[in-house]
Structure formats: C-alpha cells, structure tokens
Amino acid sequence: MKSFDRIVLALLTLGIAAGVSGQELTGTLKKIKDTGTITIGYRDASIPFSYLDDSQKPIGYSMDLCYKIVDAVKAQLKLPDLKVALQPVTSATRIPLIANGTVDMECGSTTNNLERQQQVSFVVTTFVTANRLMSKAKNKIVNLEDLKGKTLVSTSGTSNLKQVTELNGTKNLGINIVAASDHPAAFQMVESDRAAAFAMDDILLYSLVAQSKNPADYYISTVQLSTEPYGIIVRKGDPDFKKVADGAITAVMKSGEINKIYAKWFLSPIPPKNGNLNVPMSDALKKVVANPTDSGDPASYK
Amino acid sequence: MNYNWNWGIFWQAAPGGQGTYAQALLSGLMFTLAVGLLAWIMALILGSIVGTVRTTPSKWAVRIGNGYVELFRNIPLLVQMYMWYFVIPEFLPGPIGSYIKSMPNEPFVTAVICLGFFTSARVAEQVRAGINSLPRGQSMAGTAMGLTPTQTYMKVILPQAFRIIIPPMTSEFLNVIKNSSVALYIGVMELTAQARSMQEFSFQVFEAFSAATLLYVAINVIVLNLMRFIENRTRVPGLIAVGGAKIAGH
Known part of the structure; x- marks a missing residue:
C-alpha cells in the first residue's frame, strides 16, 4: 500500500508541476x-x-488591438515566431469561419449584444458607438419625430435598422423605413435624396461623411438612439x-496605451485619403x- | 465545429416587431416569387419578340436585335442592377428623376425591370436558336401555301420553335428565380436578403441559409414540374421525332 500511495503522490506532484510549468x-x-x-x-x-x-x-484600430492579443499569445505560448495569417471576412462569413476554426478572432466593428453571445464570445469592449441620424445639412433632421411621412434608410441586418423599425412601430411615427444592402449604398440614398436620413452607428456616419465629396453638406444629429x-x-x-485576449486588451487600457x-x-489623418475623423473619445x-x-x-455603458 | 445549433430560432421574434424569423423568411419568399415571376413574364414577351426579329430577313432588324442581346447578356447582372438603380435616374430630366426616386417601391420595380431585360436577352437567344433549328423547308412550305410571312411565323414556325425550346426555357425560368437574389443589393428584401438579415441579427447563419436553400429548392421543384406539365400538354405526337430523324441523316 505504501508504494501505491507514493505513486499517487508522485503523480499528483507531477500533475501540479505540469500545471505550473506549462498548462494543459x-x-x-x-x-x-x-x-x-x-x-x-x-x-x-x-x-x-x-x-x-x-x-x-x-x-485599423481593431487590427492594432488584435496585434496586442497576438503579442500576448506569443508570450503565453513562448512562441516568438508565431505566424499571423490574415483572412478577409464579411458579415455573412465571419460566424461560420470562426465556428469551423478557419479564423481565430474577428477584428472588425461588431456590436456585442446578448443575442449574439449565444453563438460567440466577445473580448473586452474596445469601442462604444451610438445609433444616430445623418441627413442633409439643409434638412437638419434631429429626432425620429422629424421624419414623419419621410423615408429613413438603414443598412440591412444591422441593429440600427432593428431599432428604428421597433421605435417606428411602438411610437407610431409613420416613417417609411427602407433597407440598403451596405453602408455606402445607404449613404448614396441620402446623397441622391431618395431618403431623408440614414440611421447608423455614429462612428460609421462620421467616416462616411468624411469621405464624401462635400462633408459640409451633411448633418449628424446630437440625439443618441442607442448604445x-x-x-x-x-x-x-x-x-x-x-482570458489571454481579455488580458491583452485590459492591459492596453490600464497602461494608457x-x-x-x-x-x-480617430484624431489624426488616416490612410488611404488622409482624412481626419476627429472624433474625441466618448464618455462611454x-x-x-x-x-x-x-x-x-x-445599460452597462450608461 | 464550435457552433451552437438552434433550430428553434425560426419561432423567435425577429427584430422589427413584424413577427417571427420564419415569417420574415416567408415574406422574403413572396418577394422572390413576385420579382421572379414578373421579370419572367416581361422576359418572355420581350425575348420572344427580339428572338423572332433576329430570324427575319430584315438586316437592320437583325442587327438591332443582336445589339440588344449582346448588351443585356454581356454586362454582369449586378452591374446592370446598379446602373438601373443609381445611374439611370440621374440622367432623366429633373422632375421625372426625382419622381422615380421617391416612389415607395422603387427598388422592387427597378429589380423587375432589370431582371426582365437581362433574362429577355437570354430568352431571345433561345427563341432564335429554336427557330433556326427548324428545317428551312418549313417556312418555304408556308410561303408556297400562300401564307404571308406573319402568318408563316404565327402558324408554322413559332408553334414548333416554342415546343422545341421548352427544356432550355425551363432552365431560364429557374435562373430568373435564382437571379432575383441579386435584387438584395438595391434593397429588395427578398429571400436571400431576409436570410442574411436573420443571420446578422441572431448569428444563426447555418439555420438561416439552410431554410433559404430549402425554400429555393421547393420553388424550383414546383417550376420544374409546371414546365414538365406544359411540355406534356403541348406535345404534338411525331414533332420531336421528326427532329430526331433529321439528326439521324435525313
């Protein structure tokens, strides 16, 4: 029996040692x-x-933060030569590619919500934006109420479209809401006067306006529809x-980097056109x- | 695979407060059918006319017909969709352009017109091929019997040509329904668009596209059987056999 105990002890010690030196x-x-x-x-x-x-x-901003995660993985696994493969994804392919293991993390501008958390996990939040309305400066749409009887566009499949559709229904606003296939198409609808306003994440609106032919022609409302x-x-x-990814992002935040x-x-000229978005960091x-x-x-961002 | 299957997602409320995801997909299906069928009717009419014109003796009519077919057949459908939606209204006179742009169902109408023209070029090509596959003696016999060229076409050539091209036309019919998915790029919320939006909201991408796939298969099986029914009903005993005998060396 004694020898059996010793074996168990030895195995346990080994297990603990393995746990300390290099996790399974x-x-x-x-x-x-x-x-x-x-x-x-x-x-x-x-x-x-x-x-x-x-x-x-x-x-991009998310790419820079992802490379911080890559550095943390390198340190954790002691793999200085870790290769980084880059795989383009779209909103339709990102979930299958993450699920089947082609892509290890998606670095884009994906909204974290509870419904999506049933399918994937989100690393610590890296940006907070708000759903706002963009219109021609001459029309200056501030509230959803200003759009009664007019056309409002948003991009199909976005939480923004979902929100304005719900508000339109519950508040009985009588807005004609249409869906565009992507952000530039939605912007073009406002540019060509097909729609009076475009409901979208403000940061995307700022960047679309910054890239437009005449940024002064557009107005982005101060009223915030969502977080x-x-x-x-x-x-x-x-x-x-x-845990490694969260740790890397948290470290970047704590260090002030x-x-x-x-x-x-967000505050300097960026490629490709050297435009400056000039959006200071929000309180959220x-x-x-x-x-x-x-x-x-x-609610936890208010 | 690290994927959380959830087939119950179809019975959950879709964002927008207009019912469940299943209802959203069905409304997409209705748009797919509406765009596909209307475009198909337009394509049949235009394509038959253009295809027939291309077999007439008039050189200029043939040239115009050929130009029409090459124009609509050689430009990618997506590019045509964008042209009809974004470019053409800008070239119309001011008031007409803004009237078109403010129509509430403009994307739908544009999609039908665009898909109708695109498919009509393909139909025209089939019709021309069908007419040309007939022995030349058919039209000569018509003339010999004292029929006018119009009568020859209406009573001799076209009834035979249309019967011959039913199988390739079935393919075109299936194509027009599948091609209607391109309309999502100008904002028509048809079946593919609804599936895309469902996966964006819920992240249940495989469930969304499985459902869309099944619905497309279902429509196409119906179309296939419909065309087979038409083929059987309109069959003239001996007609296709004549074609067969010709190949065998008449």
Whole structure:
C-alpha cells in the first residue's frame, strides 16, 4: 500500500508541476501552438476599425488591438515566431469561419449584444458607438419625430435598422423605413435624396461623411438612439483563449496605451485619403477604459 | 465545429416587431416569387419578340436585335442592377428623376425591370436558336401555301420553335428565380436578403441559409414540374421525332 500511495503522490506532484510549468493547452491556444499560426479575420472596408490600405494590407484600430492579443499569445505560448495569417471576412462569413476554426478572432466593428453571445464570445469592449441620424445639412433632421411621412434608410441586418423599425412601430411615427444592402449604398440614398436620413452607428456616419465629396453638406444629429459596444469575436466556450485576449486588451487600457492607439485612428489623418475623423473619445468609452467590461447589455455603458 | 445549433430560432421574434424569423423568411419568399415571376413574364414577351426579329430577313432588324442581346447578356447582372438603380435616374430630366426616386417601391420595380431585360436577352437567344433549328423547308412550305410571312411565323414556325425550346426555357425560368437574389443589393428584401438579415441579427447563419436553400429548392421543384406539365400538354405526337430523324441523316 505504501508504494501505491507514493505513486499517487508522485503523480499528483507531477500533475501540479505540469500545471505550473506549462498548462494543459486546450481549444484555440492548443491549435495555435500546434500550427504555429494565429488567424485574424479582418473586414475590407470598416473604416477606421479594419480595412485595406493602398497596398491591400488590413489596418485599423481593431487590427492594432488584435496585434496586442497576438503579442500576448506569443508570450503565453513562448512562441516568438508565431505566424499571423490574415483572412478577409464579411458579415455573412465571419460566424461560420470562426465556428469551423478557419479564423481565430474577428477584428472588425461588431456590436456585442446578448443575442449574439449565444453563438460567440466577445473580448473586452474596445469601442462604444451610438445609433444616430445623418441627413442633409439643409434638412437638419434631429429626432425620429422629424421624419414623419419621410423615408429613413438603414443598412440591412444591422441593429440600427432593428431599432428604428421597433421605435417606428411602438411610437407610431409613420416613417417609411427602407433597407440598403451596405453602408455606402445607404449613404448614396441620402446623397441622391431618395431618403431623408440614414440611421447608423455614429462612428460609421462620421467616416462616411468624411469621405464624401462635400462633408459640409451633411448633418449628424446630437440625439443618441442607442448604445452599441463593439468587440473582437472569439469562439464560444474557450475561456483560456478569451482570458489571454481579455488580458491583452485590459492591459492596453490600464497602461494608457489605448489613448495613443485611439488618437492614431480617430484624431489624426488616416490612410488611404488622409482624412481626419476627429472624433474625441466618448464618455462611454472612457468608462470602459477605466473599468474594462465585455458586457453585451447596453445599460452597462450608461 | 464550435457552433451552437438552434433550430428553434425560426419561432423567435425577429427584430422589427413584424413577427417571427420564419415569417420574415416567408415574406422574403413572396418577394422572390413576385420579382421572379414578373421579370419572367416581361422576359418572355420581350425575348420572344427580339428572338423572332433576329430570324427575319430584315438586316437592320437583325442587327438591332443582336445589339440588344449582346448588351443585356454581356454586362454582369449586378452591374446592370446598379446602373438601373443609381445611374439611370440621374440622367432623366429633373422632375421625372426625382419622381422615380421617391416612389415607395422603387427598388422592387427597378429589380423587375432589370431582371426582365437581362433574362429577355437570354430568352431571345433561345427563341432564335429554336427557330433556326427548324428545317428551312418549313417556312418555304408556308410561303408556297400562300401564307404571308406573319402568318408563316404565327402558324408554322413559332408553334414548333416554342415546343422545341421548352427544356432550355425551363432552365431560364429557374435562373430568373435564382437571379432575383441579386435584387438584395438595391434593397429588395427578398429571400436571400431576409436570410442574411436573420443571420446578422441572431448569428444563426447555418439555420438561416439552410431554410433559404430549402425554400429555393421547393420553388424550383414546383417550376420544374409546371414546365414538365406544359411540355406534356403541348406535345404534338411525331414533332420531336421528326427532329430526331433529321439528326439521324435525313
């Protein structure tokens, strides 16, 4: 019996030692260790979060933050030569590609909400935006109520479209709401006077206006219809990888490095046209920086 | 695969307060059918005329017909959709342009017109091929019997040609329904658009597109059987056999 005890003890010690020196890797971390590669999913035109520059290289605010996660994974797995593979994704392909393991994290401008959390996990929120209305400056639409009997456009499949449709129904506003296939198409509807206003995340509105032929022609309302936290997506049910990713983003926020990265993309000229979005950090985002959270409930950002 | 299947998603309320996701997909199906069928009617009429004109002796009519077919056949459908929606209204005189742009169902109308013209070019090509596949003796016999060229076409050539081209026309009919999905790019909330929006809201991408796939298959099976029924009902005993004998070396 004594020798049996000793074996058990030895095994236990070994187990603890293994636990301390190198954790038993599972999920995404194991996959990254085995393949020596981490795959980032990027968007091709989500300015300034994740988009292609002149040389077709994905850049942006979310990309910079994702590279911080890559650095943390390198340190964690002691893999200085970790290769980064870049995979373009669209709103339709990001979930299948994350689910089947092609992409390890999506770095774009994806709204974190409770419904989506049933399918994927969100890393700590990296940006907070709001649903607002953009119109021609000569019409100056402030409230949804100003749109009675007029046409309002939003992009199909967005939480913005969902929200205005609900408000239109519950408040009985009588707005004719139409869906455009993507953001530029929706913007064009306002530009060509097909729609009086465009409901969208304000940060996307700012960037669309900044790129337009005549930015002074457009007005973005001060009234905020909703709060939309953006986050990087990772596979659900993989707490080890999420912990590394959360840790990396939290460290960037705590160290104040976030301010530098923020300023680079939102307060300075950015490629490809060297326009400056000039959007100071919102109070909601400042709150997240002070107390990082991955909540998908808009109420926790007020 | 790390995916959380949830087939119950169809019975959950879709955003917008207009019912469940299943109802949203069905409303998409209705738009798909409406765009597809209206465009198909338009394509049949225009395509038959243009295809017939291309077999007439008039050189100029043939040239115009050929130009029409090449124009609509050689430009990608998506590009045509954008042209009809974004470019053409800007070139119309001011008031007409703004009237068109303020029509409430403009994307739908534009989609039907665009898809109708696109498909009509393909129908025209089939009709021309059908007419040309007939032995030349058919029209000569018509003339010999004292029929006018119009009568020859109406009573001899076209009834045979249309019977011959039913199988390729079935393909075109199936295509017009599938091609109607391109209308989502100008904001028509048809079946594919509804499936896309469902996956964006719920992130249940496989359920959304599985449902859309099944619905497309269902429509196409119906179309297929309808066309088979028409083919059987209109069959003239011996007609196709004549074609067969010709191939065998008449």
